[in-house]
Each structure stands twice: as C-alpha cells, then as structure tokens.
Amino acid sequence: xxxxxPVISVAIWLPIxxxxxxxxxxxxxxxxxxxxxxxxGGVLGFLVTLPLYIxxxxxxxxxxxxxxHNWINRFNIHYHLGVDGIxxxxxxxxxxxTPLVVLAGWKVIEKRVAQYMAAFLIMSGIVNGVFAALDSIxxxxxxxxxLIPMFIIIGVWGGPNRVYAAMKFFLYTLLGSLLMxxxxxxxxxxxxxxxxxxxxxxxxxxxxxxxxxxxIAFFFAFAVKVxxxxxxxxxxxxxxxxxxxxxVVLAAIMLKVGAYxxxxxxxxxxxxxxxxxxxxxxxxxxxAIVYIGLVALKQSDMKKLVAYSSISHMGFVTLGFFIxxxxxxxxxxxxxxxxxxxxxxxxxCIGVLYDRxxxxxxxxxxxxxNKMPVFAAFFMLFAMANSGLPxxxxxxxxFMVIMGAVKVNFWYAFAAASTLIFGAAYxxxxxxxxxxxxxxxxxxxxxxxxNGREKLIFIILAIFVxxxxxxPLPFGEILHVSVNxxxxxxxxxxx
Amino acid sequence: MNLMADLMPAAAEIFLLGMLxxxxxxxxxxxxxxxxxxxxxxxATLLGCSLITVGTHTxxxxxxxxxxxxxxxxxxxxKLLTYLAVAMMMVYSRxxxxxxxxxxxxxxxxxxxxxxxxxxxxxxxxxxxxxLGLELLSLALYAMVALQRDSAVATExxxxxxxxxxxxxxxxxxxxxxxxxxxxSLDLNAISDAIKHxxxxxxxxxxxxxxxVSGLAFKLGVVPFHMWIPDVYHGAPTPMTMLIGSAPKLxxxxxxxxxxVEGLQPLMHDWSSMLIIMAVASMAxxxxxxxxxxxxxxMFAYSTISHMGFLILGFIGGGIEGYGSAMFYAVxxxxxxxxxxxxxxxxxxxxxxxxxxxxxxxxxxxxxxxAFMMLLLMFSMAGVPPTVGFxxxxxxxxxxxxxxHTWLAVTAVMFSLIGAFYYLRIVKLMYFDAPxxxxxxxxxxxxxxxxxxxxxxxxALGMMPGMLMSICAVSVQQSLLLH
Numbered sequence: 001x002x003x004x005x006p007v008i009s010v011a012i013w014l015p016i017x018x019x020x021x022x023x024x025x026x027x028x029x030x031x032x033x034x035x036x037x038x039x040x041g042g043v044l045g046f047l048v049t050l051p052l053y054i055x056x057x058x059x060x061x062x063x064x065x066x067x068x069h070n071w072i073n074r075f076n077i078h079y080h081l082g083v084d085g086i087x088x089x090x091x092x093x094x095x096x097x098t099p100l101v102v103l104a105g106w107k108v109i110e111k112r113v114a115q116y117m118a119a120f121l122i123m124s125g126i127v128n129g130v131f132a133a134l135d136s137i138x139x140x141x142x143x144x145x146x147l148i149p150m151f152i153i154i155g156v157w158g159g160p161n162r163v164y165a166a167m168k169f170f171l172y173t174l175l176g177s178l179l180m181x182x183x184x185x186x187x188x189x190x191x192x193x194x195x196x197x198x199x200x201x202x203x204x205x206x207x208x209x210x211x212x213x214x215x216i217a218f219f220f221a222f223a224v225k226v227x228x229x230x231x232x233x234x235x236x237x238x239x240x241x242x243x244x245x246x247x248v249v250l251a252a253i254m255l256k257v258g259a260y261x262x263x264x265x266x267x268x269x270x271x272x273x274x275x276x277x278x279x280x281x282x283x284x285x286x287x288a289i290v291y292i293g294l295v296a297l298k299q300s301d302m303k304k305l306v307a308y309s310s311i312s313h314m315g316f317v318t319l320g321f322f323i324x325x326x327x328x329x330x331x332x333x334x335x336x337x338x339x340x341x342x343x344x345x346x347x348x349c350i351g352v353l354y355d356r357x358x359x360x361x362x363x364x365x366x367x368x369x370n371k372m373p374v375f376a377a378f379f380m381l382f383a384m385a386n387s388g389l390p391x392x393x394x395x396x397x398x399f400m401v402i403m404g405a406v407k408v409n410f411w412y413a414f415a416a417a418s419t420l421i422f423g424a425a426y427x428x429x430x431x432x433x434x435x436x437x438x439x440x441x442x443x444x445x446x447x448x449x450x451n452g453r454e455k456l457i458f459i460i461l462a463i464f465v466x467x468x469x470x471x472p473l474p475f476g477e478i479l480h481v482s483v484n485x486x487x488x489x490x491x492x493x494x495x
Numbered sequence: 496m497n498l499m500a501d502l503m504p505a506a507a508e509i510f511l512l513g514m515l516x517x518x519x520x521x522x523x524x525x526x527x528x529x530x531x532x533x534x535x536x537x538x539a540t541l542l543g544c545s546l547i548t549v550g551t552h553t554x555x556x557x558x559x560x561x562x563x564x565x566x567x568x569x570x571x572x573x574k575l576l577t578y579l580a581v582a583m584m585m586v587y588s589r590x591x592x593x594x595x596x597x598x599x600x601x602x603x604x605x606x607x608x609x610x611x612x613x614x615x616x617x618x619x620x621x622x623x624x625x626x627l628g629l630e631l632l633s634l635a636l637y638a639m640v641a642l643q644r645d646s647a648v649a650t651e652x653x654x655x656x657x658x659x660x661x662x663x664x665x666x667x668x669x670x671x672x673x674x675x676x677x678x679x680s681l682d683l684n685a686i687s688d689a690i691k692h693x694x695x696x697x698x699x700x701x702x703x704x705x706x707x708v709s710g711l712a713f714k715l716g717v718v719p720f721h722m723w724i725p726d727v728y729h730g731a732p733t734p735m736t737m738l739i740g741s742a743p744k745l746x747x748x749x750x751x752x753x754x755x756v757e758g759l760q761p762l763m764h765d766w767s768s769m770l771i772i773m774a775v776a777s778m779a780x781x782x783x784x785x786x787x788x789x790x791x792x793x794m795f796a797y798s799t800i801s802h803m804g805f806l807i808l809g810f811i812g813g814g815i816e817g818y819g820s821a822m823f824y825a826v827x828x829x830x831x832x833x834x835x836x837x838x839x840x841x842x843x844x845x846x847x848x849x850x851x852x853x854x855x856x857x858x859x860x861x862x863x864x865x866a867f868m869m870l871l872l873m874f875s876m877a878g879v880p881p882t883v884g885f886x887x888x889x890x891x892x893x894x895x896x897x898x899x900h901t902w903l904a905v906t907a908v909m910f911s912l913i914g915a916f917y918y919l920r921i922v923k924l925m926y927f928d929a930p931x932x933x934x935x936x937x938x939x940x941x942x943x944x945x946x947x948x949x950x951x952x953x954x955a956l957g958m959m960p961g962m963l964m965s966i967c968a969v970s971v972q973q974s975l976l977l978h
Contacts, residue, residue: 027863074961074964074965074968075893112859115859147879148874151922163927166927167919167923174879175912181889181908182901182904185892185904186901
C-alpha cells in the first residue's frame with residue numbers, strides 16, 4: 001500500500017480504465033484526443049508501477065505488496081495479488097513499453113485509432129495482472145483475457161495475411177491454456193480446495209505420473225507462448241502480420257509471459273517432473289538456439305528474421321531455466337528483460353522503415369545510411385545488442401546462461417554459444433544489406449530521417465540497453481533472493 | 496386436505512393461466528394496430544408471476560397435490576429465469592415480428608402457454624405432471640414454429656419438430672410405464688425408495704431407464720437424438736428459435752434433474768455411463784458440424800448440441816458440484832443464446848434476415864457497440880474469460896475432475912478448442928472484414944438497451960460469478976440432495 005492505494009491493483013486497473021475512456025472517444029473524428037488520452041494513460045500506468053521498484057525489499061523472497069480479497073467463495077478463489085523479485089521486473093517492463101507503443105503508433109495508425117490505442121492499454125493492464133496474480137484462476141483469467149486484445153490487434157491492423165495469423169495465434173495459445181486449466185483443477189482437488197499458486201507450490205506429495213502429466217499440460221500452455229521448438233510456428237506469422245506496436249508487445253511482453261509461467265508453475269509445482277524431463281527441455285532449447293538461428297539466417301523479410309531471432313533467444317531462456325543453477329536462472333531472466341528491450345527496439349526500427357517504404361523485404365532497401373544517418377546509428381546499436389555484444393544488455397544474460405551451462409555440461413554451453421556467431425551473422429548481415437551500400441532505389445532515395453518522436457523512443461530504449469549492459473547489478477539484486485529460493489525449493493522432492 | 500396449502504405452491508402458475516385467459520379474450524377485442532397492449536399485458540403478467548414466485552417462496556421443500564407438485568428453491572430460481580428469458584425474447588422480437596406481420600395475439604399467448612408448460616415441468620414431482628408440462632410446452636412450440644403459414648421452411652420445420660417430438664414423447668411415456676411396472680409408482684420419491692429397496696424385475700428397470708434417457712436426450716437435443724435441432728432452429732422464425740433455444744433448456748435441466756437425480760439416483764451408475772457416451776458424441780458432432788455451417792442459426796443449432804453435451808457432463812460429475820454446475824451452465828447458456836439470437840433480429844430488417852455469417856461482416860464499422868456486444872457473447876460461448884461462459888465450463892470441468900474423470904475433462908476441453916474456432920470466426924467477420932452492406936442499422940431503444948444489458952451482463956457475471964454459482968449450488972443442494 002502506498003498512500004493508502006493498493007499499488008498492484010492500480011497498476012492493473014488504471015490502464016484498463018484509460019483504455020475504456022479512450023474507447024469512449026468514439027470514431028476517428030476524435031483521434032487526436034484518443035491519442036493524447038492513451039499517452040497519458042500509458043505514462044501514468046508506468047508511473048504507478050514505480051513504487052513497486054522503489055519500495056521493493058530485496059532481502060526477502062516472500063511475496064510483497066500483497067492484496068487478498070474473497071472473489072468466488074464457492075471455489076475458494078481469491079483476488080490475490082503480489083510480486084516477488086521475478087515478477088516485479090516484468091510488470092515494470094510491460095508498463096514501460098505501453099507508452100512507447102502508443103507513441104510508435106501515433107501517426108501510422110489512421111483508422112480506428114481509439115480502438116487501437118485502447119486495445120494496447122487494456123492489454124497492458126491484463127498483462128500486469130498475469131504477472132501479479134497469485135491465485136491460479138485469477139492468473140488464468142488474465143492469461144486468457146490477454147488473447148482477446150492481441151487477436152483484435154493482429155486481425156484489424158495487421159498485414160495482408162492477418163486473419164490467418166490471428167486465428168493461428170489464438171487457437172494455438174488456447175490449446176495450451178485449456179490443458180493448463182484441467183491441471184489447475186486437478187491440483188485444486190489435490191490440495192484439498194485451494195487455487196492459490198503458493199499452496200500448489202507447497203503441496204507435499206504429488207505422484208510422479210501425475211507430475212509428468214501436469215508438467216506436460218503446463219508445457220503446452222507455456223511453451224506455446226515462449227515459444228519453444230516445435231510449437232513456435234505461430235510466432236513468425238503473428239509477428240509478420242501484426243502492426244509494429246503489436247510486434248513490439250508480442251516480442252517484449254507476450255513471450256515473457258510464457259517463460260514466467262515455467263518459473264511460477266511448472267518448476268516449483270512439479271519439481272521432480274521438471275528434473276526428469278529437463279533433458280528434453282534442454283534439447284528443445286538447444287534446437288531452438290541452433291536450428292532457429294540458422295533459419296533466421298535464411299530470411300528475406302526483416303520482421304520474420306527478428307521473429308526467428310526471438311525464438312532463438314528465448315531458447316536461451318528455457319535453457320537457463322532447466323540447468324537448475326543460479327547462474328542459468330538469473331541469466332535467463334536477465335535475457336528475458338534484455339530481449340524485451342532489444343527485440344522491441346528492433347521491431348520499432350523495422351517499423352520506422354516500413355512506415356516510410358511499406359516493405360519489410362530486405363531486398364527493398366540498401367544504402368539507408370545515406371539518407372537516415374541518425375536512424376542508422378540507433379539501428380546499429382540495437383543490431384549489435386541483438387548479436388550479444390559485450391556492453392549491451394544482451395551480453396549479460398547470454399554470458400550468464402553459458403556460464404551456468406558449462407557447469408552442467410560443456411557441450412550444452414558449446415551449442416548455446418554458437419548463437420553468438422549465428423546471431424551476429426544474421427543480424428549484421430541484414431543490417432549491412434539494409435543500411436550500407438549505395439542508395440538502392442527511389443523509395444530509399446526519398447527517405448527522411450527519424451523525427452523527434454521516434455528519436456525519443458529510441459533514446460529511451462538505448463539508455464536501457466546500454467545501462468543494463470554496463471551496470472546490471474540493480475536487476476540482479478532484485479532477482480537474487482527469489483531465484484535462490486526457487487532453486488532451493490526445487491531440490492525438495494514431492495514424491 | 497387444506498386446499499389453500501395445495502394452491503399456494505402453484506400460485507404463480509395459476510396466476511399465469513388466469514392471465515392467459517384474460518389476454519386471450521382481450522386480444523380478440525384489440526385491432527391489428529393495438530397489439531402493443533397485448534404485448535404490455537404479457538410483460539405485466541411476467542412481472543406479476545415473478546412477484547408471486549418471490550412472494551410465495553418458502554425456505555424448504557413444499558409438496559402439493561399429493562406430492563405431484565413441488566415448490567423448492569431450485570424451482571423458484573429456474574422459474575424466475577424462465578420469466579426473464581421469455582420477457583427478453585418478447586422485447587428482442589417485437590420489432591422483428593411487427594415488420595413480418597407476426598406480432599399477433601396468437602404468438603404471445605402461445606409463448607405464455609409454453610412458459611406455463613415449462614413451469615409445470617420445473618415443479619413436477621410425478622411422472623404424470625412431468626409429462627403434462629412437457630406436452631404443454633411442446634404443443635405450444637410446435638404451433639409457434641408453424642405460425643408463419645406462408646413460409647415453406649417454417650412449415651417443414653414445424654412438421655419435423657412435431658413428428659420427432661411426438662416420437663420422443665412416446666419413448667418417454669414407454670419408459671415411464673416400464674418404471675411404473677417395475678416399481679409400482681409414478682411418484683419420483685417413491686420410485687427412488689422402491690429402487691433402493693430392491694426391485695424384483697431388474698431387466699424391466701433397465702429397459703425403462705434406457706427409454707427414459709433416450710426421451711430426455713431427445714428433449715435436450717444431444718447426440719444421437721439431435722436430428723431435429725438444426726432443421727428446427729434454421730426453419731423456425733428467429734423469435735421462435737430464440738424461444739426454443741432459451742427458456743426450455745432450463746425446464747429441460749429441471750426435468751432431467753428431477754427424473755435422473757431425484758427419481759433414479761440409485762441407478763446413477765447405469766445412466767451416467769450412457770450420458771458419458773452421449774456427452775462426448777454431442778461435443779464432437781456439435782462442434783465439428785458447426786464449423787461447416789454458413790447459416791448462423793444452423794451454426795447456433797450445432798453449438799447448442801455441443802453445449803448440451805457439456806451440460807450433461809455436470810450430471811456425470813454428480814453431487815452438489817456436478818448438478819450445481821449443470822444448472823449454472825444451463826443458466827449461462829440461456830443468457831448467451833438470448834443475446835446471440837437477439838443480435839440476429841437486431842440486424843434484420845423488413846424482408847431481410849441477417850442470419851448468414853456474411854451479414855456480420857464488418858459490423859465493427861457499421862456499429863462498434865453492437866459488434867462489441869456480439870464479441871462478448873461469442874467469447875462467452877467459446878468459454879474465454881473474463882466472460883461468464885468460462886465459469887460455466889470451469890465449474891463443470893471441476894465437477895468431473897473431482898470425481899476422477901480427468902480424461903473426460905481433457906476430451907471436453909479439446910472439443911471446446913474446436914468450438915472456439917467458429918465463434919472466433921464471427922469475431923473475425925465483424926472486426927477484420929469489410930462490410931458487404933452499408934444499410935444503417937435501426938435498433939429500437941428497448942432492444943438496444945436489452946442487448947447492452949445482455950452483453951455487459953455476460954461480462955459482469957464473468958467478473959463476479961460467485962453469487963450466481965452459489966445460488967445454483969444452494970438450490971440444487973436444497974432441492975435434490977437433502978432427501
């Protein structure tokens with residue numbers, strides 16, 4: 001509680017209320033008002049999450065800023081919110097991106113502006129709910145509700161093949177979620193009538209067979225969102241067809257939600273199954289890192305390339321989780337945060353080009369640096385970060401995961417480290433083809449450099465990418481206790 | 496025997512019947528242009544019935560007419576909801592009926608007769624009363640489907656409905672007579688006692704049960720007794736489809752609960768295995784066939800089949816959780832169906848039925864508010880939170896997982912995933928596609944208000960489902976399980 005206000009509830013509901021207000025501005029005659037209202041909502045939504053960071057106690061792994069109210073008494077379901085070191089940073093990350101996304105769509109979105117802005121604001125609130133929910137049904141409600149605005153965003157403002165992408169996105173994720181629902185109900189009965197995630201984690205005895213089935217059900221729910229190989233195929237479609245803001249939120253936020261699910265549900269609730277199936281998870285992660293990295297090399301569409309690179313980077317995250325040591329896990333979470341900034345920034349860069357030329361094909365560009373020097377510099381920074389250059393945020397996470405992997409098995413680390421080469425190859429090769437060389441065609445010749453609004457977005461992101469790369473301690477500090485506690489918890493068998 | 500004590504539990508039904516006669520006569524004296532007064536009288540009657548039902552409510556279970564009639568919490572709750580459903584149906588369809596010349600006294604009187612039949616079913620505690628209520632409902636509905644005399648489809652639908660309905664009634668009667676033969680009683684409680692104490696002729700009992708379950712399945716519309724649903728839903732004028740698809744499902748729930756739970760509880764093991772097969776088959780066939788439909792009414796028909804399959808899963812779960820969840824599912828289903836058919840009528844104009852999928856194209860551009868309401872209704876039918884449809888599925892799943900049918904739950908969610916596709920397709924048409932027609936949508940103030948109430952209700956109940964869930968659970972507990 002800060003000033004008598006429940007911080008987390010405000011962080012969830014304020015953007016949603018603003019979203020409804022933005023919707024109420026109605027049709028496109030009031031578009032300027034809708035934009036301003038959305039920006040105010042986004043900025044306020046970020047500001048209200050700051051007390052979470054300022055007031056956070058880094059010495060405990062217990063849930064903080066807890067709120068608990070009865071919700072559905074019949075099933076003992078509570079409106080129970082709280083954050084620990086793992087979830088707090090993601091709430092900040094999510095709220096941070098909302099105003100940026102609003103700014104990114106400021107001019108480009110011309111039809112149904114109010115609906116577009118409102119969808120992002122509402123989604124921002126819902127995602128905060130996903131990260132803060134401590135009751136599994138509350139979590140599930142937020143988790144599913146998240147799909148509705150994203151479905152609309154992709155389908156209404158997306159590219160030519162948007163309907164296919166939106167449907168695929170929704171049905172893929174719904175498949176996983178429904179299986180998770182059955183597991184949650186099973187756990188409810190096992191725990192003697194509680195839907196609290198913390199109670200699930202404390203369950204003393206779950207037979208191995210049940211653990212494996214629960215793990216698999218959770219796997220479907222979370223792996224689809226991460227996305228892990230082989231259930232990743234929705235992501236390139238969704239990314240490519242989504243509008244820039246949609247891609248940014250998908251990459252920066254949505255993918256993290258899946259990984260967060262592993263930390264909050266799969267690993268602490270079914271530790272024995274997690275250990276038993278770790279080999280499979282590591283194998284899938286390595287396939288994602290190496291194979292998807294190679295696939296990215298081959299792409300001719302910039303957005304697709306970054307989408308595949310996201311899958312490959314998220315492979316690092318799941319690898320870090322399932323090697324079960326502090327380096328790996330903290331590195332994975334750092335990687336999640338960093339990937340949020342870097343992938344978000346890259347999608348915004350591609351958005352800048354797309355807004356001007358209306359093509360995502362690499363071959364449609366060439367020599368952009370001649371016309372957009374400032375943009376080229378920013379793009380360079382983010383491209384370097386995507387290939388894991390030391391000094392950028394991406395390096396911290398990748399390095400820690402590789403260190404953690406070496407401790408377990410040299411070859412895991414070896415395979416994972418290959419990404420430093422592939423990542424550099426596909427990112428910098430794309431960069432070279434787009435930015436350098438002679439001016440390729442008249443579209444490029446007519447390009448104008450980024451304006452103040454776009455500069456502002458990139459400066460903010462650049463500060464975070466560099467800041468986190470040079471001085472990652474504040475992030476690590478917050479994670480430390482919670483991660484250690486999770487690892488200790490996981491050593492206790494539930495058989 | 497105190498006559499008043501017998502009449503009180505049935506006071507609402509008696510009032511309804513009385514008003515029906517009054518309306519019937521008054522309507523004769525009204526000219527074509529003044530039918531609005533009949534309409535207002537009908538709404539007043541429904542309000543009066545609600546007040547009487549609330550007023551005569553007693554804590555506990557009251558039997559009347561030698562145990563033939565029962566008044567308990569479950570019946571009161573369900574009756575109130577049927578009044579609401581019929582009242583909503585009337586509001587939604589007023590404009591639609593006026594434009595088609597069907598806004599007649601006959602329509603309204605038949606709807607009230609159907610309502611009377613439902614309420615008798617809901618309160619019945621004896622095979623005879625059950626059958627009486629069922630036939631009153633069915634006959635009124637057959638006539639209503641055929642009301643549009645110049646429409647070949649409607650007439651055909653009415654014929655099909657009548658023949659198949661009569662067959663189902665026959666099956667049911669046959670089953671009832673066998674049970675009577677086996678147990679020597681038509682009273683549900685007496686039958687239950689007799690079975691508990693052992694019945695000499697087991698095979699008679701088993702045969703009777705099979706016929707009864709078939710008859711029930713027919714009325715609910717679950718596979719393999721679902722054939723009438725698509726044709727009737729499609730062929731009947733939309734207000735009639737709305738009536739058939741909404742309130743009678745509540746009565747069918749009560750009917751099933753009274754027979755299977757109150758009367759045949761000792762045979763649960765036998766009927767629940769039959770229900771499992773029917774439930775899975777309904778969800779499979781309903782969801783898969785719905786994908787192929789281009790007509791919205793037909794699509795809703797198949798979706799009804801799948802929803803009813805989901806609903807009877809609750810009966811398989813058993814106990815307060817199971818029956819409570821089935822009742823909750825029925826209530827939620829009715830609310831969503833009213834909205835869905837309501838939307839079809841709102842978008843229809845004189846001489847134009849908005850009942851194909853293409854009519855919903857680009858609705859977001861024509862009317863963002865209506866599109867949003869439809870979006871809520873569709874996500875609710877698909878069972879996506881934060882709408883109430885999710886909690887309906889959730890509570891049923893909870894009931895069956897609790898009794899160890901985890902694989903059944905997994906099967907059910909897989910079929911709901913398939914179901915999600917065709918609901919999503921409607922959202923897709925409304926939001927992603929360009930409109931085919933730019934005709935302005937003229938919605939009367941009353942139906943605009945009602946569709947908002949309906950859509951937002953689905954959302955609000957989804958935010959706060961606890962109350963309705965508890966009401967369903969408590970009424971099931973008091974009415975079905977305490978004795």
